[in-house]
Structure formats: C-alpha cells, structure tokens
Amino acid sequence: GDSVTQTEGQVTVSESKSLIINCTYSATSIGYPNLFWYVRYPGEGLQLLLKVITAGQKGSSRGFEATYNKEATSFHLQKASVQESDSAVYYCALSDRVNTGNYKYVFGAGTRLKVIA
C-alpha cells in the first residue's frame, strides 16, 4: 500500500540557520499522488502549509518550500532561515486514487522541529 516516511522524529536547529526535513513516499496508483506538508503548532490542529499536485513543481509558503521529485519519490521540506516561531510538528502526506472517484490520504509520522535561540 501507499506509505510516507519521515526519517527524523525530532530536529533541533539554531535560529537563522537552514532547515531540511526529509520525506519520501511510495504510491501504488498508476498516476502520481498529490503531496502535502501540514504543520501543527502547540495546542492546535494540523493546518496545510503547502501542497504540490504536479510532479516536478515546487510549492512554497511562509518561507518554506518543497519540490515534488518523482524520480527520487521525495518531497523534502526546506527553509533558508528558521525562526523560533517555526517550532512545531511537520507532517508530510500524500493523497492517492484508490479507485474511480475515491482517494485516500496517507500521513507520515511527523517531525518535531525545535528552534533554539
């Protein structure tokens, strides 16, 4: 079945340094899945950070960006300079067609980002 892998459970980065959170996926449908990054701030629900529905394209939001790499089946999240307010849990996800008209979301386990001063 489909799966999403985030290899790091927690990442600690100093403020103003660069960030990369790794995400790889496996999808079983004939077409290409849609890829998402969600973020969860303390005490809140997950909210969409960015999404990319076309292989080879890049999505960006709030200084974060991710490129849909179908050859490497990756969708890594990057930011050039993090701030303390970026501390949160980041989830990679895909949606994939399971049959005609029906789609399924699959989430990674999440990566907790801690930004230190």
Added chain:
Amino acid sequence: EAAVTQSPRNKVTVTGGNVTLSCRQTNSHNYMYWYRQDTGHGLRLIHYSYGAGNLQIGDVPDGYKATRTTQEDFFLLLELASPSQTSLYFCASSPTGGARGTQYFGPGTRLLVL
C-alpha cells in the same frame, strides 16, 4: 477559514469504560474524518463520512463506532475502551473527498485508558 472543534480536549477513562468524542465543523463541509495518532506512526484513519447519516470504514476501525448526526457533527464512540486505544485523536473535515482537497483539523483529543 474552516473551523473544527473537538470535545473534550482531554479524557481519562478506565478499561471497559464508555467514551464519546465529539467533533463539530462550521463550514458546511461534506466530508469528515476521525484519525488517531500514536508516537512513531502517522495519522491513521478510523472512520469517515461524506454526509449526514453516512459512515465509511477507515483503516483501523476495530473497537470504534462513529455516527454523523448532522452536516456539522461527527462522533466517535468507544464502547469498551482498552489501553490500546490510548492515543491522540484528530477530527478533520474537507469540502470534497478528492485528491487535491485540503483537510481542516480540530485541535485533537488526548485519551488515556487506564
């Protein structure tokens, strides 16, 4: 902005207890979902619904029932709670069930089964 609320935010019960988790969304979305999240796992789909009175089985339904009473309200029922159901539960809604649809999440309910 879609608003999804969950209650209670925290719940402690004993093995064999009866628990109901509530979810309400106020943006008239058709689809609603219940997920659980455990350390080291992604969100796993328990049940979902595409309208009042409709219920679809997700990937980890055992031990859970759900009811969608109105467009706004979706409930998750644990009739004989077990320690394995200790988890963080998220409710979500989306306007469609399509692949490009964004899901809007509630803040989560943390359940502890002793």
